[in-house]
Amino acid sequence: MEKKRILLIASYDGSLIEFRGDFIKNLINNGFDVYAAAPEFTEHYRKLIKDIGAVPIDFKLQRTGLNPLKDFKSIQELKSIIKRHKIDLVFPYTVKPVIYGSIAANMCKVPVISLITGLGYAFTGLSFKVRTLQRFNEMLYKLSIRKNKVIVFQNKDDYELFLDRKIITKHQKVDFVSGSGVNLNKYTFKEKNPTENVSFLLIARLIKEKGIAYYMEAAKILKAKYPKTEFHLIGGNENSPSAISKDEINLLHDQGVIIFHGIQHNIEKHLQQRDVFVLPSYYREGLPRTNLEACACGNPIITTDSVGCRESVRHGVNGFLIEPQSQDALIEAMEYFITNPDKIKEMGYNSRKYAEERFDVNIINNDLLKLINNVLKI
Known part of the structure; x- marks a missing residue:
């Protein structure tokens, strides 16, 4: 029997290994041919994709902003890829791949x-420009995913x-997963x-919406009060209107x-x-994903009681959920662990268990895999 062909579509090549590497291996081990599409493959990730048995495919994608001509070309290119490789099922993730990959498929x-x-970013609603982008994205989502077999949240x-927002109806088939998951053999407890000497760590894109500025301000206040406490930061400089100033971090x-590490690839070691x-x-x-990795490594977590973040913390059990954009709440939660270091061991154990x-x-x-088998009737 000929193998079924699955096309994964990502917005950048690294995520195919870092976030979906285990998923790709699982698909291959279950008899699928896997094609992995992303814009501007580096030789590093192209090799890693090949090494796990998948086929890397480049396509052009403007990751940010809107350019109707370029976006139309992305759809046409994905359509060509689907036809040329005789794809049986398309599996896109992140905003533009979902919209354009779904339309093409x-x-x-x-x-x-x-x-x-x-x-x-487009659904934070922080400015008129962002709200306009949000409405446009809603329209594109509604247009693109209405015929999809399953929408996974x-x-x-x-x-x-x-x-x-009437992007989907209650009649459309949906399912839920707990993030991309974490490899518990790699991210060990x-x-x-x-x-x-309590040490804190934040790993994120260096943009304001990730709460970097609040973390840096908390570090300034708490470092003056508890000089032996450490505040670590990992992340790359972003080309974004909301990017945190490199000069300020330095x-x-x-x-x-703070102790700034820049971009790091051995995240488990730092956690x-x-x-x-x-x-x-x-x-x-x-x-x-970083919250899940921190859970696996046995770190208590301080994060916001907001969409997505709240899923990773049982408040008071493996960490604390704080009010978004509240400097006082962040400082209070961090200071709790500084003054109650015995709780770090207890809550860290609970994180791993979770x-x-x-x-x-x-x-x-x-x-x-069950969803895919069901759609393909395997």
């Missing part, structure tokens, strides 16, 4: 399972929003035993307020070395 009459991984809030690093993970995001998340119960990548991937 529907034009080819190829079934689609789309994964909504968070609505991000990472949290109930996004599902309710899609219903409220390390017991935390801090004393007065200044705090030079002053010894294991630090005590408490912090993500004060007010971005519209799906379910932040990861094993809910976020194991094998659980997530098996759920997605």
Whole structure:
């Protein structure tokens, strides 16, 4: 029997390995031929995709902004890819791949399972420009995913929003998964035993919506009060209107307020070395991967009681949910761990237990595999 061919569509090549690598391996192990499409493949990720047995495919995609001509060309290119490789099912994730991949697949009459991984910047509604972009994206979502076989959400809030905005109807088939999952064999548990040298870590894109500025301000205030406490920051500089100033980060690093690591690839090592993970995001998340990785490594988590983020924390059990954009709430939660270091060990253990119960990548991937088999009637 000829193998079924699945096309994954991503907005950048690294996510195919970092977020979907285990999923691709699972599909291949279950007898599928996997094609992985992303714009501007680097040789590094092209090789990694080939090494796990998938076929990397380049296509052009303007990741941010709107350009109707370029966006139309992306759809046409994806349509050509689907036809040329005789794809049996398309699996797009993140905003533009879902919209353009779904339109292309529907034009080819190829079934689609789309994964909504968070609505991000365009659904924060912080300015007139963003609200305009939001309405346009709503229209594109409604147009593109109406014929999709299954729409998979990472949290109930996004599902309710899609219903409220009439992007989908209650008659459309939907399902839910707990994020992209985390490989518990890679992100291993390390017991935390801090004393007065409590260390915090934030890993994120360096944009305001991720709460970076609130974290840096908390570090300035708490460092003055508790000099032995450490505040670590990992992330790359962003080409974005809301990017945090590189000079501001470097200044705090030079002053010894924060320890800035830039971009890092051995995230599990950093999580294991630090005590408490912090993500004060007010971005519209799906379910932040870093929160799941922190859970697996046994870090208590401080994050916001907002869309996506709240899914990763049982308040008071494996961390704290705080009010978004509240400097006082963030400082209070961080100071709790500084003055109660014994709680870090207890809550860290609870984080790992929660990861094993809910976020194991094998659980997530098996759920997605069942959806695919059902759509393809395997």
